[in-house]
Amino acid sequence: MIETLLERGGDLVARADVCVIGSGAGGAVAAAELAASGRDVVVLEQGEHWTSRDFTQREDEMLPRLFEEAGMRQTLDGGITILQGRCVGGSTVHNLCYAFRTPPPILRMWREQHALPELTEAALAESFARVEANLRVKPIREDEVNTLNRLLRSGSEKLGYSGFVTQHNRENCVRAGYCLLGCSYDAKQSMLVTYVPRASEAGARVFAGARAERIEAPPAGPRRVLGHVVDPTGRVHGSITVEARTIVLAAGAIASPDLLLRSGLGGPEVGRHLHLHPSVMVAGYWPEPIHAYRGIPQSYYIDEFIDLERDPHSGYVLMPISGFPVLAAVNTPGFGREHFRQMRDFSKLGGLLVLLHDRSEGSVRSGDSLGKPEIRYALDPEDRALLAEGMRHCAEVLFAAGAERVVAPFLLEPLVLSRGADLGEIARREVREGTLPIASTHPQSTCRMGGDPASSVVNAFGELHGVRGVFVADMSVFPTSLGAPPQITTAALADRTAHHIIARGSELAG
């Protein structure tokens, strides 16, 4: 059962074995696994329930429907835009389907530096396999690589850079290219069409428009989740009280720490260590139209500039990126005629994104308004230098791939480079928040996992240190920046958390 509370009206008072907060890559997996084991599960999702029939492929309609703050969520100083899902299925509804397991050197670092000896590849193998099967993860076929990815692959190979065609979670993809705005064809195997229906079929009650605002977790007895029925503008239409023995918090790395802080749970580390995987798009313009927005948006992955074996803390990857008119316009510097001089070549545009495995750390704190936490983040000098270096390599690959001009999107004075230009000019500019459109789609690590309660929020199974029966199962539990697309890691850790809860039997359920 998936029900929009606003349509039903009134308050929600429910009792369950488990209350899951959030329905994205973590929450949906936890809910489905727990419901399949016979647990009585209630899922509270703040966003709305949209289906493929609602996905119109139009930015003005889909950005407000699918994204937190209509895609305009920002860090407190406005320097970084954070794109996070806000709907049943969470960010998996708009993500671009890269499907990577946790890089082994990252797991090793988590084991050795964060006192998590349990997190071995062998221990996670079952969860990875289960998640990949349910999401139908498979290699992208050569004939599915679109024009932009093919061009960038050739450019990268000409330069001798390491890269590969990745795996994805799509089934019977029609290659329309609108993954970012929700798949109109149900080909993307997001949580919306996989784990959420599976949870529902197993008896979970999934409520949309249900904002959790506080968790009560007394030392003994059932826990309670309190909140409100809200519409998309945040207006309150009723109250929510869910009583459950176990709570799984999976609202994402911004909302989860906010909720714990409002509840006085989790200790002093809650909300700290925010990593963002900050990214900047460098635009290339080809002589002829390439219509880069058609086809699978991301299939090639350049990993030349990240060596996690050597340095698990930093590096960056380059990923092709296309977009639709609004997203392209936002990423094009300037305004008026100067801006339009680039936009008129939209059909010839293809982008390459530098995505940083960031050392820099920020924080999340509860703001004055519910749903509007304060997100602070500043790139440290080393990360700024890496971002600049990555942008230079983006320009290099774009030219090698046949682009005739490249635009580095410095906001005050756009840097338009033609073939043969000195690419070092990029590094001589000021690369930092506020000088470039920097975006994040991977906020993480704000309720980090670790063996030491003094430096972490949850243990190796996602349970709050010192608070039995309250778990976190989203990207906020990553002990450090992941350095890779996070969907599969998030889902696998949530699967592991769910099976841990199941294994603890009546202590945590019933």
Next chain:
Amino acid sequence: MPNQPSSLRSLLLPTSTRRGFLKLAGATAAFSALAQLRVLPAAAACSGEQASGDRFFDAAETEILTQLMQRMVETGLPDAPQVRDTRAVATVDAVCRGLDPAVSGLLPLALLLVEWSPPLFDLRFARFTTLGADGQDASLRSWMTSRLPFRRTAFLGLRNLCFLGWYSQPETWSLIGYQGPLVPRAAAGRAPA
């Protein structure tokens, strides 16, 4: 933000230079005007004269947004549609209506600041909507390049909102060679806001 303190100081602290005095006097006058303007919508609401409740921006704000958007998306092409000829502003209004007030609440104030920014920040004694195209562009450039971080942030927010309204209009797509969505309009399950 290393330049914020000095910028704020230069705007707010007494100064002995003539230019500084004029700047301060201009800012004071503009802030006073702004304060009065803020009273007007409240007064209108009390007298039942406020615009109908199904729009986010009132008439004055809509006019500022329309002119602002026209400068943001100016193409220079003689046959390009004008913002007024499209639903671009109505689209932005609809998006803002659907936002949490905690997010959208500052937008009317930002538009008001744009309207009064020529006297407030540029020592030009004219409102934004009374300026010609070149004057409006100069005013917007002063926002874009301002030393005050809040002005640059507000500029980017408004710029992005204008692009959202404009480039989601089908009549703009042929200008940039975008082929448009593949899903037929009628197939959309729910009507847009």
